[in-house]
Amino acid sequence: MPIPRVLGVLISGRGSNLKAIIDAIADGRLDARIAVVISNIAEAPGLAHARTAGIDTVILSHRDYASREDYDRALVKELKDRGVGIVCLAGFMRLLSPVFVDAYPARILNIHPSLLPKYPGLHPQQQALDDGATASGATVHFVNKELDAGPIVMQDTVPVVPGDSAETLAARILEVEHWLYPQAIAAVLNAD
Numbered sequence: 169m170p171i172p173r174v175l176g177v178l179i180s181g182r183g184s185n186l187k188a189i190i191d192a193i194a195d196g197r198l199d200a201r202i203a204v205v206i207s208n209i210a211e212a213p214g215l216a217h218a219r220t221a222g223i224d225t226v227i228l229s230h231r232d233y234a235s236r237e238d239y240d241r242a243l244v245k246e247l248k249d250r251g252v253g254i255v256c257l258a259g260f261m262r263l264l265s266p267v268f269v270d271a272y273p274a275r276i277l278n279i280h281p282s283l284l285p286k287y288p289g290l291h292p293q294q295q296a297l298d299d300g301a302t303a304s305g306a307t308v309h310f311v312n313k314e315l316d317a318g319p320i321v322m323q324d325t326v327p328v329v330p331g332d333s334a335e336t337l338a339a340r341i342l343e344v345e346h347w348l349y350p351q352a353i354a355a356v357l358n359a360d
Contacts, residue, residue, distance in 0.1 A: 172253030173200040178260035183214015185258035192350030203250040240268035276311035288316035294334040308352035322352040
């Protein structure tokens with residue numbers, strides 16, 4: 169049975185990858201619909217992208233729940249109630265519990281600013297610089313129960329140039345993320 173071409177996007181911040189997904193849908197590069205954008209932060213600037221595009225938004229603060237699992241059950245309910253087939257993490261700064269991962273097996277995508285399996289977790293650009301790497305990049309991967317360790321869907325490389333700071337490298341990687349994420353979502357939807 170094909171995956172419903174209905175996306176749920178989870179954000180915590182500026183939502184630049186959310187905006188890239190919205191734009192890819194609008195210009196026909198991604199045949200899908202975003203049913204809901206959920207943020208755990210009420211003031212997340214990315215919510216404005218969804219509202220401008222007429223997409224339903226939900227603010228669900230993790231602080232309102234007794235446990236990570238209770239919070240994840242509430243997230244899953246919001247997504248399932250809207251028929252979401254693929255969950256896209258776009259700067260969602262929360263680790264997902266097995267409750268969430270089990271509800272959407274092989275249906276949760278994340279974008280990470282490194283060439284996984286190198287430099288998982290926080291501050292991957294600084295990790296690359298500290299390691300003396302000559303290249304970094306972006307990875308779209310399926311989310312599993314281990315941090316940044318799920319099967320890779322798509323990657324692209326960004327060179328590390330002399331004089332790079334974590335901020336300059338992050339900015340170049342972000343440009344790649346904006347076209348890579350919609351392309352990877354399309355690949356997952358079209359593979360089924």
